[in-house]
Amino acid sequence: MDIQSFLQSGLLESYALTQCTPEERKLVEEMLQQHPEARAELEAIELALEQYAQTQAVVPPAEVKDRIMQEIDSASPPMTTRLNSSAGRLLQAAAVLLLAAATYFWMQQRTAEQQLEASRQQSLALQQQIQECSSNLATQRAIVELLRDPKIRPVKMSNQINPAAIPSYVFNGDPAGPCKISVDVASLPVQPAGKYLQFWAIVNKAPVSIGMIKIDSLNGIQTFDCNPNAEGFAVSIEDNPNGNAAPTTVLMFGLQG
């Protein structure tokens, strides 16, 4: 088809109005490629239609444009957002790494703390042992001091409930000096709750209360005012923390030698 008959054919109008068959469309597009006149003619036809469309224009509400722009912004993030998101991923990785490191160090610290606590407990136990040892040593020294003192008369106290048990000693001071009587408390058996030990002097074969014995491992020797007329001594088990007028159960008993 030559260009003049093509321009007269009405095919360009049909093409502009999308009325062409696929074969017609193929022909029109070939002519458009080959003939600038055909392109100019199509431009003129389309321009006329476009102007006509403009006379029928209606301004859409502004929110339509807002919605479109929002949609494209959310659908295709710009370069900066993509950078941000990769920075975000980097941050996320860093956070995970940091968390892992924190967990590792926390566990390390926890182990260290546990070890430290165990050491502390051990040290505490050792301290207690040392304290006990030094207290025992002090008691033993005090006892040795008492034994060496010629003015002190030791009285061997035998266990009345369990005769096989280690005897305890009462150290009676010199009646001439400032009279004191010491009890080797550490060697006395520990009493259950609600049971108390009362210390007695035997005067004229009758018990006379000297006072209550305080069982205390740190205080190995307890000293009382002496009774110069004592023939012997006794320790009894009582229910009353302040003691009773007469011994209930005699635990230890010894006569002055």
Added chain:
Amino acid sequence: MLRFAHRTKPMHTELIQGLQRQDRNALSKLYDMYSSALYGVVLRIVQSPELAQQVLQDTFLKVWRNSGSYDSSKGRLFTWLLNIARNTAIDATRTAHFRNKQKTEGTESLVSRPGNDAINPDHLGVREAVNALDEKYRTLIDLIYFKGYTQEEVAEETGIPIGTVKTRLRYAMNELRKVFGETNALAFLMLAEAIRQVLK
């Protein structure tokens, strides 16, 4: 014609290149230039402002996503845009809801006039010219160009023989080109743009 065609191209070339490299400003500009004309057409097809707005939105999103498929050697940008808008609008009318609505309203609304917020052609100095185009030619262009009817469908719809439809369409196109001659068209474009700026 040739002179005008070449004068309008650089602006469009820039727009198209912007769209094709996904520059949102290009889409924004395109919307400002063509949304009213497209909305007018879409409104005529779907007959509902809500649906027309949805169609317009979908149209511009399709344009954004498929900007690479536009080939300037095959026609003007507006023709491409109008085809997308028209097809989107026709697809939207295929919903059951729309069919029901159409049945009750009848075919009369198919050639209805645009609403009050249409750009008044009076301001553009072309109203008389458009009016000079006989109603029967305008109806023909409306059905084919705006609503995407085939000439056979127009014949069926209006009861006019197909041969008469083809003859009238040729005549209508010639008249339209007389109305929107080169000088008129340029003045029209500038005025339309000025009015859009004022209405914004």
